[in-house]
Amino acid sequence: MQRAFLEFGHSRLYRLGGRLVSAHLLVDDDGLVLVDAGLTGIAGELEGLLKEIQRSPEEVKAILLTHGHLDHTGDASRIQWETGAAVWVHPAERDHVDGRVQYRGWARGCGLLEAAGRLAFSFTPPEVTGDLSDGQRLPWWGGLRVVHLPGHTPGHCGFFCERTGWLLSGDVFASYAWSVHLPPLLLNRDQAGVRTTLKKVAAMELSGVIPSHYDVLDPRLHARRLREFAGRCG
């Protein structure tokens, strides 16, 4: 199977995972950075990819987590163990990553799902070694700017790539040809925040968007879908 990637000069962005949920490996001459760690199977896929592109696990400098949901953190501890990479997340997600978050009201359903998933996948939390904050510039891949995008979860963050003008947007929205939608109500901590964040991202000057849940790896297509969807949301 042909692995999906995008090329920009000497740098590449690889898609790991699939339509259910994707993680992304950013590769250039200075090192490698993983954005999110999928639900399961990403560690093995990453290992295969590194062999394919003849890069070593030690070159993975960081695992950046958009947020603490299990479908984004599932393989983080294994990948951290295999590569020695630092794990970064917004401080408001630390409890989530560790499985200590308190769900209240209707959000308890999400907590139950997460607890069941952690058990089913024998989840071990990674050791978080770095804090993300809004506006922070990370040195990798030509510069990655942290954009705090709360709502789905309190510390949900996206990563703006200065080199390409793309935003890795996590769970701000999901983008499929048959459906462009907000994350399911059950999974959101703050519904109003989800909409505010959608508008904020739609108003950003971006040449592309790469969500975590999508069909084809095409940043311009997702940017267009996002703007149309945000327009329809009023």
Ligand SMILES: [Zn+2]
């Ligand atoms: Zn999520």
Ligand SMILES: [Zn+2]
């Ligand atoms: Zn997700």
